[in-house]
Amino acid sequence: MTHGWTRTALILFAASLAMWLAPAQAGDDTPLDGYSAADSKTQREWEGKFRDLPDAQILRSSMERLSARPHHVGTAYDKDNAEWLLSRFQSWGWDAHLETFDVLYPTPKRRVVEMTAPTRFTAKLEEPDVAVDPTSSQKKEQLPTYNVYSVDGDVTAPLVYVNYGSAEDYEELDRLGISVKGAIVIARYGRTWRGIKPKLAGEHGAVGCLIYSDPRDDGYFVDNVFPNGPMRPPDGAQRGSVEDFPSSFPGDPLYFDRGDPSAPHYTAANAPGITKIPVLPISYGDAQPLFAALGGPMAPTDWRGVLPIPYHVGPGPAQVHLVVQSDWGLKTLYDVIARIQGASEPDEWIVRGNHHDAWVNGAEDPISGQVALLEEARAMGELVKQGWRPKRTIIYCAWDGEEPGLLGSTAWGEAHGKELQQHAVAYINSDSNARGYLFFSGSHVLEHFLNGVARDVEDPETKQSVGERRRLSLIGTAHSAAERAELRSHPDVRLQALGSGSDYTVFIDRLGVASLNLGFGGETQGGIYHSIYDDFYWYTHFADTDFAYGRALSQTVGTAVMRLADADLLPFDFGGLADAVRTYTKECEDLLKKEQEDTRERNQELREGVFRATNDPRHPVLLPKEQAPVPYINFAPLDNAVDALARAAEHYRRAMARAGAGSLFRSPEALRPINAALRQSEQHLLEAAGLPHRPWYRHMIYAPGLYTGYGVKTLPGVREGIEQRQWQEAESEITRLGNLLAADAAYIDSITKQLEQSAGGQ
């Protein structure tokens, strides 16, 4: 029944709704997917014991300890934290060690932002301490506000406001007849990942870039500012990496791939991840005088924030002098790696990670997630003492160097790439955690599995399951009746696809290890991201103050880890993958259609004279250019492959349901090759040559967007081909993807056959 829901969903829906409304009862005896009835019962008992163990007081004291001092890469406290984490794992019986990597990590020596005309103003570039907040005064250890991997520079130029600094924003500037050539741009944080801002500015000829936090986005517009509330105060600024990883590679900018000695190796002078122009983040306190001195046309309406001034675009008359000079030394990373050896399948690994480095004290980012991971590890240590013996090996990782560019996880993933591709079943990541709803994203082969986990964890506020709460919240925020109908007809919550921005990147995008990223949020607002105010005082006053959701994260991830570690047959399901790929294909087809219609409409309006008729001569804009019609593209290879994938997924589901009914689950030898094939299935979504123009990224279904950064692009070769109007590339990517998915369907069919033969042979 478990796998029959797609066909019978409408009939079963009403009857089974009650089942999802509450966490599974202690007496629930529906076997878990991939478990025999007997194993399932035992497993549920161990999981129940596990979920009783995470302790809010311990979460709190761990956070206090780990966020007590600034602990960015290269600091004494970063190393101290790593050693403390190591000792914790060891004290709970884990086999733990540190792995170190030397990486390029520039820190600022000189930072200047000053206006030289029409009036003089020197930006503070300094976050003041706050009396009630004890760690905010640790001035000597705090990393100044800067963007790591900005190139050094000393430039003076007129200022231009570029909104979020996205590709569309530059199109809008073109319409206004404004060029950023030779200018310093000021962009606001948000919308695109911050590294895209200096990248696009540089590509358009700018010589420098400032990035500020508009109070519309995380300041007083949202709520009271710190310390009276959770939001960014006037002098708060957002540090952060601007490494150009989406178009090159994440991790240490000097190494394309640490696991491949033949891969390119760079210096700071030629590393492709370093920005081409200098960039600094500034506060809205520092930004306001610059904006007030801008002339030129008013910014388009949706570019305007909530500073109490009219937002003009420039260029000038504000002239800005920007200096960035860094110390370009190497620093050492300390990854903490801990394991519990699997009892019967030690060569199958469940990998779990969260980073421990921060920009400053980092109570929310990343310690709120790190302390949940620690409580999982403590509880599992406790279960082992009580007699639990996980079938598979469990590996817990506390990563260093995530903030500058996923340095610790990428280095470790690349260094251990071959083993991981052979042994890893899945990688489960978390990062910052807050109050509210369970957000889950990841590989769609794990969608159905994760929904099962989420139905078994209780939400601390509503006492529903965290899965059901999430599902209902999606109904509540759906944009259309069609979307609500979809949600109601589909008991599993759809996984979001993974982009980038945390440590799962190397696992999913490079190695093809099925990955998940989990965290709670949506009921907490904050404007302390990457500032000195992200600390224990802030977190315990404005975030998950009683650590109820830290506990829920431990319970959720820990349950997922244990359930994967102990399953007889790995609970992978290809139906979620097939559904997702079908949806993404439809999106790409719709995107092409929209490009066709938009181009046709724009050309027609040009011919009709709409733009001429609506061009105010006192505020003239340039007319758009007529564009060549958008061609039709052959989607058939992809559509056919999606159908084949869906059929293969359905066959596998039926075989799995039948296998569970027999005695196969009591035969580890028969299951071992099937599990091996399953855990390596995600690798069949990789292409060795990688995505167009960025060979590091090998996953053909998910990638961070070339021009969105963290934001995911699904079917990235096809979708970005269309977005960039590279019609031939889009078409050849459709063919490549179609071939890949057809081969994947055949691979799944081969697993199904293996499963049927083994089940028949028992």
Add this chain to the structure above:
Amino acid sequence: MTHGWTRTALILFAASLAMWLAPAQAGDDTPLDGYSAADSKTQREWEGKFRDLPDAQILRSSMERLSARPHHVGTAYDKDNAEWLLSRFQSWGWDAHLETFDVLYPTPKRRVVEMTAPTRFTAKLEEPDVAVDPTSSQKKEQLPTYNVYSVDGDVTAPLVYVNYGSAEDYEELDRLGISVKGAIVIARYGRTWRGIKPKLAGEHGAVGCLIYSDPRDDGYFVDNVFPNGPMRPPDGAQRGSVEDFPSSFPGDPLYFDRGDPSAPHYTAANAPGITKIPVLPISYGDAQPLFAALGGPMAPTDWRGVLPIPYHVGPGPAQVHLVVQSDWGLKTLYDVIARIQGASEPDEWIVRGNHHDAWVNGAEDPISGQVALLEEARAMGELVKQGWRPKRTIIYCAWDGEEPGLLGSTAWGEAHGKELQQHAVAYINSDSNARGYLFFSGSHVLEHFLNGVARDVEDPETKQSVGERRRLSLIGTAHSAAERAELRSHPDVRLQALGSGSDYTVFIDRLGVASLNLGFGGETQGGIYHSIYDDFYWYTHFADTDFAYGRALSQTVGTAVMRLADADLLPFDFGGLADAVRTYTKECEDLLKKEQEDTRERNQELREGVFRATNDPRHPVLLPKEQAPVPYINFAPLDNAVDALARAAEHYRRAMARAGAGSLFRSPEALRPINAALRQSEQHLLEAAGLPHRPWYRHMIYAPGLYTGYGVKTLPGVREGIEQRQWQEAESEITRLGNLLAADAAYIDSITKQLEQSAGGQ
């Protein structure tokens, strides 16, 4: 051919597009609707001469004269302006006189807004003069900032922010668990008409009301503030009427109808138009300290403006003391009425008006429109000297007392109601005028006529016709492909329906005189509305600075007046009316459907627990209540009547086209009864008993919204019945409207028959 376009539009469209792209050529010999070929040629020559006459320099100097001093009702300069206008008309050969009415017009004696807790703050309630702007310093003559027809009061209470103070905003407050009972509310200007704000606040139990101008809406968010730009400076405030005319009647609050001695007569103490709670407008400079002192939950996201503070809802801790005391005396209105007697049809009147009173100096509102009206009158006087003899009588009106509540036009319209219903062909209104596109709204029998006029007037910026520019701008701002397709398939621009807010109200809503309201705009931003800064300096620096659009308004309205005055057969067309009523019926049906779906969805989400699941316990909101299902309603009587109306309109079109081909147009005697029937056709859309709950409003197709004020509600009985969930009332209004429209269709058929008989008889 002229009237055949609906059936053959698709075929003709491509061929005739070129014809609409430019103003009619001098040599254009397509006969004007309702004109014989010969009369059409003569008419086009006179109209061409007319359009050469309006003079930007005269527009400028007239504005300078009329806005030289504050001239609100009751001031010496208001009377002085009226006498000057009178002398102008007379000097151009018009038969002109003043008509006076004594009206209730309270002016403020005492105004206080102060915060008494948690800190003390006294609002300035004062607009400072500006050095560069000479009239801003006429302090002694300026009317203080206030809302006329606020009741007197002296109240102290906690403050609550209610966003725009609309019905939806109070529903949102209910969800937040916040009551305004016993509170003073602060609402922002915009969205609903200002008088709705104290009305709804009072209905919800508030004891006082402040209305402020958020800089998001007309301050620095939009552009630089005065005098550096056109927008509202920090201490600028918007005066304005709060007379509750939508639910009672416009005009002097003491008279239900001046033309009907048996109609109710009130005192200031019992007049239904006076607010129930005291109300004052304030600037954003005065509002900011009040907002900064508000506690309670954060305002919903779309309630927040751009003051540099977090917007909380309250209630309190801010306590506000509000005092309003007025001098409740009577003042005298001076309406200026001027006429040119019709040569052959003196008993058929074309009425044209614009008000002359202002809140202060009022260069934009209303003098920018008044000076255009004056130039029309001067030019027509000139044409008469050259030998032009209009067939029909032309009556030009400069109204007094529009600002407090359409006092001058309503009093005159009611006093002359019977004559107007007998003689008036149409009323054409204008008010403020600015740069940009021609906005036209009015009775749909004039839709096709007005489009013809708009094709013959040149836009001063693009040199297209003002009609074509408007049409293209609508394509450019359309929201969907369907909307664009509609615009492209329909050569006439659709008329917007008339709500209220200017002097056409008594003509259309009470008397059933077909009305139009015309003006240019859309390329000028301003934040000086109803402030001391709406003056000659502002207008000549930031608005239609070269009076090019003042000239275009004269040309447009004057052409319309002349073309109506001289037509053989009045160019009324019922196709536009039938189309409009069909569209409105469909909207009401869709509205009911949406209410049904929304209610069903909300009830389902309540049963599923969506609201419970998404209710943050730290920011709890009240759950909505389950509502009874929305019933189906019988729309058939209305649908049938709409079909009958469309058939009648089509028959009339065909008869008119045939009539134009014959010799009927040379027979005034035969045309006279047909023209009489045509000009009274709009009265067949009135019901003597008026709309539900507001008998003054007799038009069944158009009315100002009971809860939107200026904003129109079409098919108001039906639509507001549905909106207010009065299902039985909606259903009985459908029947009443169906009967009315069926009778109107029969009436149109009788005109058609008359026309066919007369044409046949020639």
